[in-house]
Amino acid sequence: MNQKIKVLVVGYGHVGKQVVTTVHTAPDMELVGVVRRSKNDPQSQVLTAHGIAVYGEDEALPKADVAILAVPTRSVPDYAKRYLAQGICTVDSFDIHTQIATLRHDLMAIAQEHQAVSIISAGWDPGSDSIVRTLMQAMAPEGITYTDFGPGMSMGHSVAARAIAGVRDALSMTLPVGYGQHRRQVYVELEAGANEEQVRQAILADDYFAHDETIVTFVPSVAALEDVGHGVHMMRKGVSGVTHNQRLTFEMQINNPALTAQMMVASARATQRLTPGAYTLPEVPVIDLLVGDRADWIAHLV
Amino acid sequence: MNQKIKVLVVGYGHVGKQVVTTVHTAPDMELVGVVRRSKNDPQSQVLTAHGIAVYGEDEALPKADVAILAVPTRSVPDYAKRYLAQGICTVDSFDIHTQIATLRHDLMAIAQEHQAVSIISAGWDPGSDSIVRTLMQAMAPEGITYTDFGPGMSMGHSVAARAIAGVRDALSMTLPVGYGQHRRQVYVELEAGANEEQVRQAILADDYFAHDETIVTFVPSVAALEDVGHGVHMMRKGVSGVTHNQRLTFEMQINNPALTAQMMVASARATQRLTPGAYTLPEVPVIDLLVGDRADWIAHLV
Numbered sequence: 001m002n003q004k005i006k007v008l009v010v011g012y013g014h015v016g017k018q019v020v021t022t023v024h025t026a027p028d029m030e031l032v033g034v035v036r037r038s039k040n041d042p043q044s045q046v047l048t049a050h051g052i053a054v055y056g057e058d059e060a061l062p063k064a065d066v067a068i069l070a071v072p073t074r075s076v077p078d079y080a081k082r083y084l085a086q087g088i089c090t091v092d093s094f095d096i097h098t099q100i101a102t103l104r105h106d107l108m109a110i111a112q113e114h115q116a117v118s119i120i121s122a123g124w125d126p127g128s129d130s131i132v133r134t135l136m137q138a139m140a141p142e143g144i145t146y147t148d149f150g151p152g153m154s155m156g157h158s159v160a161a162r163a164i165a166g167v168r169d170a171l172s173m174t175l176p177v178g179y180g181q182h183r184r185q186v187y188v189e190l191e192a193g194a195n196e197e198q199v200r201q202a203i204l205a206d207d208y209f210a211h212d213e214t215i216v217t218f219v220p221s222v223a224a225l226e227d228v229g230h231g232v233h234m235m236r237k238g239v240s241g242v243t244h245n246q247r248l249t250f251e252m253q254i255n256n257p258a259l260t261a262q263m264m265v266a267s268a269r270a271t272q273r274l275t276p277g278a279y280t281l282p283e284v285p286v287i288d289l290l291v292g293d294r295a296d297w298i299a300h301l302v
Numbered sequence: 303m304n305q306k307i308k309v310l311v312v313g314y315g316h317v318g319k320q321v322v323t324t325v326h327t328a329p330d331m332e333l334v335g336v337v338r339r340s341k342n343d344p345q346s347q348v349l350t351a352h353g354i355a356v357y358g359e360d361e362a363l364p365k366a367d368v369a370i371l372a373v374p375t376r377s378v379p380d381y382a383k384r385y386l387a388q389g390i391c392t393v394d395s396f397d398i399h400t401q402i403a404t405l406r407h408d409l410m411a412i413a414q415e416h417q418a419v420s421i422i423s424a425g426w427d428p429g430s431d432s433i434v435r436t437l438m439q440a441m442a443p444e445g446i447t448y449t450d451f452g453p454g455m456s457m458g459h460s461v462a463a464r465a466i467a468g469v470r471d472a473l474s475m476t477l478p479v480g481y482g483q484h485r486r487q488v489y490v491e492l493e494a495g496a497n498e499e500q501v502r503q504a505i506l507a508d509d510y511f512a513h514d515e516t517i518v519t520f521v522p523s524v525a526a527l528e529d530v531g532h533g534v535h536m537m538r539k540g541v542s543g544v545t546h547n548q549r550l551t552f553e554m555q556i557n558n559p560a561l562t563a564q565m566m567v568a569s570a571r572a573t574q575r576l577t578p579g580a581y582t583l584p585e586v587p588v589i590d591l592l593v594g595d596r597a598d599w600i601a602h603l604v
Contacts (some may be wrong), residue, residue: 022543025443101601121604128441130604131588132434132552137603138568138591139430139561141327241324241567243560249553250434258545259441265543266440280589280604283596286433287584289440294585299403301439302423302432302582 004030005272007265008064008088010079012036012043014228015093016070018261020052023068026265028291032062064088066268070261080107080118087114089271091264093123100126100280107278118278122267123260125149127281129232132250134282136236140246143238148176152230152256154184160208161186166194169222176233177213184214189222230256266290306332307574309567310366310390312381314338314345316530317395318372320563322354325370328567330593334364366390368570372563378422379405386412386420391573393566395425402428402582409580420580424569425562427451429583431534434552436584438538442548445540450478454532454558456486462510463488468496471524478535479515486516491524532558568592 007029009019016034023031033053036044044054055061066089069079076094083090084107094103100121107118121127129147136145150173157172164170169189177183186203190196200216203209219225234250252259266289267281273288287294309331311321318336325333335355338346346356357363368391371381378396385392386409396405402423409420423429431449438447452475459474466472471491479485488505492498502518505511521527536552554561568591569583575590589596 018543018545025543097604100604101597104600105597124441126604128437131437133603134588134592134599135430135433137599138588139426139564141564141568141593240557240560240564241320241327243320243557246557246561247555249551251551251553253549255542255545255548258542259548262441262443262542266443280600282589282599282604283587285585285587286436286440287582290436291443295403295407297436297439297584298406298582301435302399302402302428302584 002028004028005269006030006032006063006065007268008033008035008061008067009070010035010067010083011070012047013070014257015260015264018257019068019070019264020047022258022261022265023268026269026291028269029265032064035061035067066091066271068264068268069093070264076120077103077106080120081110084110084114084116084118087116089117089119089268091119091122091267091271093127093260093264094121095123095126097126104278104280111278112276115276117271117274117276119267119271119274119281119284120278121280122264124254124256124263125232127263128259129234129250131281131286132234136234136238136248136250139248140236140238140240143236143246145234145236145238146178146180148178148180148233148235149182150174150176150231153226153228157184157186157208160206161188161203164199164202164206166191166199166202171222171225172209176231179235182212184209184212186214186216187219187222187225188216189219228256228258230254304330306330307571308332308334308365308367309570310335310337310363310369311372312337312369312385313372314349315372316559317562317566320559321370321372321566322349324560324563324567325570328571328593330571331567334366337363337369368393368573370566370570371395372566379408382409382420382422383412386416386418389416389418391419391421391570393421393424393569393573395429395562395566396423397425397428399428406580406582413580414578417578419573419576419578421569421573421576421583421586422580423582424566426556426558426565427534429565430561431536431552433583433588434536438536438540438550438552441550442538442540442542445538445548447536447538447540448480448482450480450482450535450537451484452476452478452533455528455530459486459488459510462508463490463505466501466504466508468493468501468504473524473527474511478533481537484514486511486514488516488518489521489524489527490518491521530558530560532556 039056067083069092076092161170173185175183236248270288341358369385371394378394463472475487477485538550572590
């Protein structure tokens with residue numbers, strides 16, 4: 001094998017931790033460090049004790065081929081621009097679907113100017129699901145694709161519920177009710193003295209919940225319910241050529257941060273194989289996500 | 303839209319017919335003709351009556367950007383080399399899995415020399431299934447993928463059964479029995495005077511059938527059983543990073559020649575977007591299979 005790909009992991013939350021362990025499973029990669037805002041907290045000490053270098057955000061960084069940005073979605077554009085401007089490739093899991101095209105456009109020029117590659121929105125949805133949706137569109141150009149999520153925790157909805165007055169902790173489950181419709185089940189742990197009915201009404205009125213059927217349940221401990229399993233069921237019924245009723249289905253039951261991290265690590269590999277620019281996953285040859293030579297995979301995968 | 307892609311269809315069997323109608327549904331393509339060995343038979347007359355030009359194999363051809371080779375698998379290498387040598391891109395649905403890597407290698411040099419693109423094995427398996435298998439491998443690098451086919455007719459097995467002495471006509475169904483194992487159910491119409499038991503034993507001893515459970519059934523008319531529906535169930539259980547038990551499933555129920563034709567036509571489009579060389583489908587960005595601009599698709603598919 002050639003020289004290993006030097007990987008920097010930026011951020012060390014749920015996804016960042018999984019990215020670090022996943023990079024260690026990749027035979028063609030070398031972890032050169034983790035970048036954190038708080039480089040002296042206990043978690044950083046554990047990393048250092050395991051021989052993993054931790055860097056503060058303003059420190060000089062080691063030589064890296066690619067930075068995997070395991071940071072909050074809203075911070076992705078700033079981080080990506082900063083690393084690309086240093087000629088370091090980036091991978092993120094930016095997940096605001098309506099802003100992906102804009103992010104790609106903004107990063108394209110910077111990436112090309114600095115001879116780097118950025119793969120954006122490289123988790124599972126957007127991410128691997130986007131590849132499947134695009135393939136289904138190609139297989140049956142006319143028709144409808146339904147994407148059903150869950151059961152699984154929605155981070156965005158959980159954060160929205162936690163922001164409501166009287167809520168100590170909250171967890172919002174996304175429950176598929178079929179053909180693209182979802183029910184929200186919000187588990188709430190109240191602050192002492194908070195009023196159940198007021199909290200329930202505030203959640204139902206919130207823009208995050210106003211458009212779906214929503215059930216609010218009060219529980220003594222939200223922490224006791226946490227489970228990062230998730231799922232997807234995607235179905236397209238459409239037309240190939242002039243032939244109707246072609247039925248295509250993709251389904252998965254997965255550990256959410258583990259799959260997000262795996263897709264980001266695979267995409268980090270692909271950054272080393274593309275010409276400079278910004279890409280979403282359907283623009284990347286799927287085979288470039290795999291370790292090693294194309295010809296070897298073709299012989300037993302195609 | 304820019305100038306339309308000029309498409310030549312080579313061959314006019316089950317798949318070739320579907321390719322012709324599918325090219326007509328593609329807004330960015332123009333059918334410039336159909337190439338046939340027998341250009342004066344009734345089918346050619348029907349094509350001509352519909353305003354579709356028919357060319358014999360040795361005639362001068364119209365200007366074409368891409369030739370879709372709807373010819374028997376064993377003829378694909380010769381046809382592909384002939385068209386590529388004229389600088390015409392090619393698409394085929396070559397389906398002998400063990401020889402795909404060799405075909406790609408052989409066509410690579412010719413395609414590059416003549417500044418053309420060849421996309422090989424671009425049906426559904428190999429083809430769209432290969433993209434899904436590759437993606438599943440990337441999502442869970444350790445683990446096992448099971449591909450179950452059917453229920454549906456196997457062309458290769460049907461042809462093998464028809465070649466046996468005493469068989470007037472035969473149809474071999476591939477029936478999934480789960481986790482990559484298949485049963486063959488062979489429907490046989492006998493020649494007058496043929497012996498059932500001798501034919502049954504000859505089928506069971508044939509190398510095509512010797513490795514799977516095979517049931518032979520005698521029927522008065524094989525033609526009455528024909529149906530080109532087919533299906534696939536692909537399942538991978540594997541590991542993302544260090545997290546086991548990730549479960550990924552792809553399933554479809556489809557009209558076989560219609561999906562083969564649609565994938566070939568989509569691949570013909572992609573030939574116009576790649577650098578010269580020979581590719582299998584997992585090497586092609588999935589988005590390049592779609593009509594129109596990447597940015598438009600990214601805004602609502604990713």
